[in-house]
């Protein structure tokens with residue numbers, strides 16, 4: 523009996539913990555990684571170069587302010603150096619290695635197999651050190667060669683450094699791909715089929731609203747028509763444009779659709795509105811969706827099916843965001859890396875799109891998380907899903923995903939502002 527149990531447990535572990543990729547397969551996937559990962563790795567390397575130089579200059583500046591004792595020059599073999607210079611170089615390397623490791627782990631090689639951070643960091647540092655030696659050798663060799671063609675030694679050195687940098691980036695990328703990070707193949711997702719006439723009595727939709735009179739009507743109608751038995755809580759923060767009146771009117775024909783009127787509450791905000799709605803949810807699951815149709819309503823059914831498979835959270839992840847300007851993409855990328863970093867240091871559950879606002883959860887589990895962390899949320903913030911995951915332990919939380927396209931807003935106005943960015947940063951690093 524015990525054997526059987528152990529056997530079962532082992533089987534489960536195998537399913538949940540993917541085994542190491544063989545060396546042969548690792549070399550094979552190098553080609554597949556070229557397309558995206560080499561590109562990302564190159565960007566990270568360039569950022570690292572900047573961080574290296576900045577840390578180096580800063581250290582020299584700070585030491586220079588404190589003392590001049592370390593400015594004495596020593597000569598050893600062909601090297602001339604000062605202690606100040608050595609400390610500055612070491613600080614530059616340490617800062618760049620650490621930040622590059624984090625960026626590569628969370629971005630370039632995201633979704634790789636879990637490994638102890640210490641071991642992985644050492645591997646990463648060894649690759650980096652080998653790259654540094656290679657870069658030094660290449661730079662000196664090529665400077666000599668280039669100097670034959672280019673008379674100016676500075677230009678020859680610059681060209682040789684650039685050339686050496688490119689080759690070193692490739693070298694480091696290659697060893698990180700086949701040794702440091704074990705990137706797991708993404709299993710192609712099977713499309714989730716929502717049977718027609720399915721019952722949604724176990725789902726409560728939560729939609730936060732503030733002045734959405736153009737959207738709330740169409741949303742309620744859509745949900746009423748397409749999701750039999752579903753419940754809806756409109757968490758409104760005191761709209762003055764008739765949003766609340768529309769919900770009241772709808773409740774008369776469908777009492778499962780109700781208004782949570784927060785007009786007289788002391789604190790207003792998206793996060794607190796959703797938290798209040800989760801607390802009053804009575805069904806086994808809930809799904810949070812924006813009212814403005816930027817979250818496609820037809821995906822609610824897919825999230826519901828995933829939730830019933832036993833995930834504590836199912837995240838709607840934005841696979842595509844058409845119409846976003848480059849600047850917004852850069853900000854979103856930065857926020858996403860910061861968010862994943864925050865989840866990582868909190869050892870919490872995480873997902874592919876930590877900034878998404880479209881998600882579902884198992885009600886009891888979320889209530890438990892909220893109760894355990896009464897002060898762990900930024901009530902006026904926008905990133906409630908990020909915070910719920912932040913307070914959920916990685917080991918005990920199963921997180922599923924459903925991909926979606928983040929549509930542009932058609933009606934009404936966006937309420938997001940710069941202050942929400944600060945709210946998020948405070949939440950990421952309390």
Ligand SMILES: Nc1nc2c(ncn2[C@@H]2O[C@H](COP(=O)(O)OP(=O)(O)O)[C@@H](O)[C@H]2O)c(=O)[nH]1
Nearest residue numbers: 730731732757759791792795812813936937938
């Ligand atoms: N209850 C409540 N809802 C809000 C608040 N701010 C925005 N919302 C709603 O939250 C959803 C997303 O807001 P939106 O401004 O579209 O954010 P964006 O998609 O990031 O631009 C919409 O349904 C808004 O009506 C708020 O302070 N309180």
Ligand SMILES: [Mg+2]
Nearest residue numbers: 812814816931
């Ligand atoms: Mg919106």
